[in-house]
Amino acid sequence: MSLTRSHEDFAALIQNAREFIDNEAIPREDLRAAHDGAAMEQVTRLLRDMAVERGLTSPRRAVADGGLGLSWEECCTYLEVAGRSYLGPGALQCAAPGQPDIAALDQLASPAQRQRYLEPLIRGDLRSTFAMTEPTPGVGSDPRMLSTRATRSGDGWVLNGHKWFASAAGRADFAIVVARSDAGVTWFLVDTSNPGFQVVRDVPSMDPFDFGGHAEIKLVNCAVGPESLVGEEGKGLEYAQLRLEGARLFHCMRLVGLSSRAMDVAQDYVAQRESHGARLSEHQMVQAMVANAxxxxxxxRLMTLDTARRLDRGESIRHESSMTKVFVSEAVNRVADSAVQMTGALGISEDVPLSMILRTLRPFRIYDGASEVHRAAIAKRAFRHRLHA
Ligand SMILES: Cc1cc2nc3c(=O)[nH]c(=O)nc-3n(C[C@H](O)[C@H](O)[C@H](O)COP(=O)(O)OP(=O)(O)OC[C@H]3O[C@@H](n4cnc5c(N)ncnc54)[C@H](O)[C@@H]3O)c2cc1C
Structure with a gap:
């Protein structure tokens, strides 16, 4: 825990965030507007302004820089509260891809990049996207398959390649583009207004909301100057790992919040509804679904908390974040699936947020490393380092 904040101060902050989510964010959720990008943008901006006024944004930023200065451990509680509403993380400045991009650039950006990209990103004046994944035959789960090329041209580079599933690219002002230069995998900051950065389409997906979509992008002779290089040439995979470890943990925190809300809705339903002479909550098979959830x-929560504490202590969380990500991504899907089951037809309808929550949670078993890829890595480490289970 942070040494500068008392237990009472932290409890008051969480209470403030909870009231904001319950009284301001959840009442403004409108599933009918889910695919209306402009409406989503409008409500997110409104809520963000309100959250800034209440001193509720940017949990990981230092207090001196206008953030809340929360430790990773404190973030577990804070982000779970934020994640209960799909409008919460955007409003409280802890949504992907902005949050992990901020965290990575905070460590890697040059002074000029801080001024031009990072500071406006933190203020919410600019939006970012992270473009690594490529369609076949390019990179997916296996980073060695990265095929976007960065070729030297004068003192800069020319990028050529094909990306897809760059989240929020539809609204982004700049992209972190991952490409292969002669020195290896490298990060570049590319303005989305660069004529060589061409958004082909927003890939239609099961994601229920339009927060800028998941774009397919072509990089066609995309010329960038020396100032676009992030950190050191050839260190892009190391940076991707750095970006992902925190991002994974944030996803776990937020999505525990979202799935617990699904179970709250389902529990309310089974406590009221009757079948075969008893309330649904009195049927043992329904009770088992509640108990398992x-x-x-x-x-x-415990796995996320333990990994967060390790991160606060400055320990490597490579192994723990993999195990936590696999477990939590699968567990929250079981919880949301049970919530839909317990709620019958109502759970499938859009009158309650359950099907939205299920569609939001399902991709988590794929992004930030598919479960199978993490399991392979966990087992490999266990054998290589003779880890005790
Ligand atoms: C909602 C969402 C948002 C995303 N946002 C971004 C983004 O902002 N930026 C970005 O760059 N990318 C993003 N991605 C892409 C994401 O990073 C990839 O989907 C992920 O890395 C997996 O790559 P792939 O989809 O190409 O799957 P593939 O590599 O084609 O793998 C398909 C499946 O094969 C199995 N598999 C793969 N490798 C192995 C293995 N070694 N052992 C066993 N089984 C294996 C797994 O079951 C896996 O799900 C996003 C994806 C989603 C779904």
Whole structure:
């Protein structure tokens, strides 16, 4: 925990955030506007301004820089509260891809890049996207397959390649583009207004909301200057790992919040509705679904918390973040699936947010490393380092 904040101050902050989510964010959710990008943008901006006024934004930024200065451990509680509403993370400045991009650039950006990109990104004046994944035959789960090329031209580079699933690219002002130069995998900051940065389409997906979509992008003779290089040439994979470890943990925190809200909705339903002479909550098979969900959420919170504490202590979390990501991504899906099951037809409808939550959670088993890829890495480390289970 942070040494500068008392337990009472932190409890008051969480209470403030909870009231904001319950009284301001959740009432403004409108599933009918989910695919209306302009409407989503408008409500997010409104809520963000309100959150700034209440001193609720940017949990990981230092207090001196206008943030809340929360430790990773404190973020577990804070982001779970934020994640209960799909409008919460954007409003409280802890949504992907902005949050992990900010975290990475905070460590890597040059003074000029800080001024031009990072500071406006933190203020919410600019938006970012992270473009690494490529369609076949390019990079997906295996980073060695990165095929976007960065070729030297004068003192800069020319980028050529094909990206897709760059989240929020539809609204981004700049992209972190991952490409292969002669020195290896390298990060570049590219303005989306660069004529060589061409958004082909927003890939239609099961994601219920339009927060800028998941874009397919072509980089066609995209010329960038020396000032676009992030950090050192050839260190892009190391940086991707750095960006992902925190991002994964943030996803776990937020999505535990979203799935616990699904279970709250389902529990309210089964406590009222009757079938075969008893309330649904009195049927043992329904009780088992509730109990399993609570067990899954408890274990998810503890794994996330333990990994967060390790990060606060400056330890490597490579192994733990993989295990946590696999467990939590699968557990929250079980919870949301049970919530839909318990709620019957109502759960499938858009009158309650359950199907939205299920569609939001399902991709988490794929992005930030698919479960199978993490399991392979966990087992490899266990054998290589003779780790005790
Ligand atoms: C909602 C969403 C948002 C995303 N946002 C971004 C973004 O902002 N920027 C970005 O660059 N990318 C983004 N991605 C892409 C994401 O990083 C990739 O989907 C992920 O890395 C997996 O790559 P792939 O989809 O190409 O799957 P593939 O590599 O084609 O793998 C397909 C499946 O094969 C199996 N598999 C793969 N490798 C192995 C293995 N070694 N052992 C066993 N099984 C294996 C897994 O089950 C895997 O799900 C996003 C994806 C989603 C779904």
């Amino acid at each position: 609570h067990i899954d959420l408890y274990a998810s």
